[in-house]
Amino acid sequence: xxxxxxxSLVVGALTILLGAGPAAAQCGDSASGFSTWLAAFKQEAxxxxxxxxxxxxxxxxxxxxxxxxxDRRQAVFTxxxxxxxxRMVADYRMSQGRNQxxxxxxxxxxxxxxxxxxxxxxxxxxxxxxxxxxxxxxxxTLQSLATLAYDCRRPEQFRPELxxxxxILDNGDLRTSxxxxxxxxxxxxxQFVPTYYLDLAVDYDGDGKRNLVKSVPDVLASSAxxxxxHGWQAGQPWLEEVRVPAEMPWAEADLAIKHMRSEWAxxxxxxxxxxxxxxxxxxxxxxxxxxxxGPAFLAYSNxxxxxxxxxxxxxxxxxxxxxxxLAGAKPVRKGSAEAPSRDQVKEAQQLxxxxxxxxxxxxxxxxxxxxxxxxxxxxxxxxxxxxYPDPTFLxxxxxx
Numbered sequence: 100x101x102x103x104x105x106x107s108l109v110v111g112a113l114t115i116l117l118g119a120g121p122a123a124a125q126c127g128d129s130a131s132g133f134s135t136w137l138a139a140f141k142q143e144a145x146x147x148x149x150x151x152x153x154x155x156x157x158x159x160x161x162x163x164x165x166x167x168x169x170d171r172r173q174a175v176f177t178x179x180x181x182x183x184x185x186r187m188v189a190d191y192r193m194s195q196g197r198n199q200x201x202x203x204x205x206x207x208x209x210x211x212x213x214x215x216x217x218x219x220x221x222x223x224x225x226x227x228x229x230x231x232x233x234x235x236x237x238x239x240t241l242q243s244l245a246t247l248a249y250d251c252r253r254p255e256q257f258r259p260e261l262x263x264x265x266x267i268l269d270n271g272d273l274r275t276s277x278x279x280x281x282x283x284x285x286x287x288x289x290q291f292v293p294t295y296y297l298d299l300a301v302d303y304d305g306d307g308k309r310n311l312v313k314s315v316p317d318v319l320a321s322s323a324x325x326x327x328x329h330g331w332q333a334g335q336p337w338l339e340e341v342r343v344p345a346e347m348p349w350a351e352a353d354l355a356i357k358h359m360r361s362e363w364a365x366x367x368x369x370x371x372x373x374x375x376x377x378x379x380x381x382x383x384x385x386x387x388x389x390x391x392x393g394p395a396f397l398a399y400s401n402x403x404x405x406x407x408x409x410x411x412x413x414x415x416x417x418x419x420x421x422x423x424x425l426a427g428a429k430p431v432r433k434g435s436a437e438a439p440s441r442d443q444v445k446e447a448q449q450l451x452x453x454x455x456x457x458x459x460x461x462x463x464x465x466x467x468x469x470x471x472x473x474x475x476x477x478x479x480x481x482x483x484x485x486x487y488p489d490p491t492f493l494x495x496x497x498x499x
Contacts, residue, residue, distance in 0.1 A: 126251035133162040136249050144262055153268040156241055156275040166238065166246045169282040176411045177463045179438035180388035184417040184431070188424060192226045196425050199231055206303075206316055214323035215333025219425035221322050223418050224289060224408065232288040235312065240264055240278035240286055244293070247284065260284055263293035272300070272309045287311030288318045291325070299324050329407040330400075337401035338419040339383075340371040340431055343391065350474065350484040352385040354398060354406075363397065371432065388416045390487030393436030396420075412467070437489050444469070447488040450496045451476065 125136050141154050176183075200207065200218045207218035225231050244264055247257040264284065267273055273286070280286050286296055291311055300309035303320035311318050323331075343352075344367035351358065351366065358366075360383060364376040368385065383397035396416070405415035420431060439447070441463035448461035448469055456472035470486040477484040480495055488496075 125249075126254045127249055128251055130162040130164075133246075133249050137245060140245075140248070140258070140261070144265055147262065149262070149265045150269050153265045156265070156268060157245065160239070160242045160245050162249065163238075163242050163246045166243045166282050167250060170247065170250070170252065176413050177441040177444070178413060179436075180394065180413050180416050181431075181433055181436075182438065183413050184420055187227055187417055188421045192230070192421075193424060195231055196222045196226050196421075199225070200425065203315065203319065206319055210303075210320050210323045211333075214320070214327045214331075216323040216326050216331050217426070220326065220331075220337065220422045221319055222425055223421035224322060225318070227414075227418055227421065228290045229288050232315070232318070235288065236280040236282070236285075236290075238280060238282045238284075240280050240284050240293075241275070243280075243282055244284040257284070260293045263297045266297055267293060270297075270309075272296075273312060277310075277312045288315075289322045289325075291321070295325060296321075299328055326404055326408070329404040331404050332401055335401050336381075336399045337405070338386075338399070338416075338423055339397045340423070340428065341376070341385075341395050341397050342369045342371055342373060342432075343367070343385070343387075343395045349391055350478060352387045352391070352485055353474070354384045354386060354402075357382040357384050357400075360397070368395075368397075371429075386416065387485050387487065388412060389434070389436040389438060390489055391483055391485040392489075393434040393487075394431045395434075410466075412465070412470075436487070437491075439488055439490055439493065443490060443493055444488055447473070447493050447496055450493075450499070454499065 125132070125139065127133060127136065137157060137160065141157055145151075145154060199222050207221070210221070211217050229235050241261070241264060244257055244261040248254055248261045264278065268275060278286060281290055285292055288311060291300065296309070296311060299321060300311055301317060301320040301324050302309045303316035304314050306314070309317055309321065311321055347366045347368070359380045360376045361378040361380065363383070363385065364378055368376060370376060381399070383399045384402070386396040386398040386402070388394060402415070402419055405419045406412070408418070409415055424430070444465055445461050445463040448458045451458050451469070451472045452461065454476065456475065457468055458472050459466060459468045465488065469488065473488045473492060474484050474486040476496065477486070477492065482492065482495065
């Protein structure tokens with residue numbers, strides 16, 4: 100579930116390399132034409148130095164409609180934070196996560212000293228991505244990437260990933276048989292996209308290979324290296340549950356707006372147990388994943404790293420919350436928010452579009468564009484501007 104974010108350096112370079120050949124000029128939405136496209140891609144890849152042995156791994160690759168179906172579906176992120184977190188941060192994952200932290204304590208201590216990332220942060224991602232390596236996925240990585248690289252929806256995104264996967268084979272880090280994973284081509288126990296694997300994977304067990312499928316030390320250290328690459332700040336918090344008052348300037352609750360904790364205290368925000376926030380200059384955003392009536396968190400600068408790992412706010416908040424739980428925090432207070440259904444969110448998006456707001460695709464997913472549009476209309480209507488399209492907001496929107 101890592102989300103398809105990529106190294107701009109690697110992807111930019113590989114896009115230039117693949118940008119002018121015949122494969123770059125073609126795409127398709129069905130199996131017809133795939134074999135012709137793949138032959139052209141192999142010629143281009145050979146021109147970029149990919150070995151004949153690695154190119155041979157593409158010989159049995161075909162167009163996979165199951166991959167296309169999965170790409171079009173992606174319904175998991177229509178769930179609310181409480182629904183998703185309730186399922187993913189289950190008791191068994193908490194128990195296994197704590198056990199993993201103990202089991203690999205020496206490795207985590209070394210990693211935190213070298214990369215600045217604490218064990219609970221890494222373990223939370225590990226648990227969410229693959230249940231600590233138990234469920235890597237069963238899609239052929241090269242077939243998935245080739246299918247998506249040929250598909251017309253996002254070819255510019257996946258063609259560099261396919262080339263990077265071939266380079267991983269050339270480097271000897273993995274064998275073709277190891278390359279099975281998620282439908283979108285992510286690899287290994289942390290579901291790295293190939294460009295990140297190529298750029299940031301670490302040989303931490305000293306065997307001369309960067310194996311994110313079988314080597315736990317490589318998996319954990321590579322994850323820390325990726326988080327550091329995204330800007331993780333050693334020794335700093337990432338997420339902290341708080342309480343919010345019944346009335347406050349709700350428009351300030353926005354990941355793009357950061358205030359000092361002393362300022363949040365002035366707005367009436369307190370620690371989750373009701374005690375005063377530290378009256379200091381530490382900056383954080385107020386995160387209300389389900390609006391003013393749901394859970395509330397202060398999201399510090401390190402939380403931005405979570406949204407780079409996966410752009411879904413539901414996933415990012417769940418991963419950060421899971422890490423706080425593993426670090427000793429209590430279960431989140433649920434509040435009284437009413438989560439809209441996917442159809443209700445779609446209707447709200449369509450009504451917002453009619454009012455001239457850009458929400459992207461009306462897909463029932465509450466993304467950044469939808470939140471921004473909701474906030475703008477809430478302010479226009481004099482409603483609490485918490486950016487959440489709950490059923491009360493939808494009712495007001497219908498009356499406009």
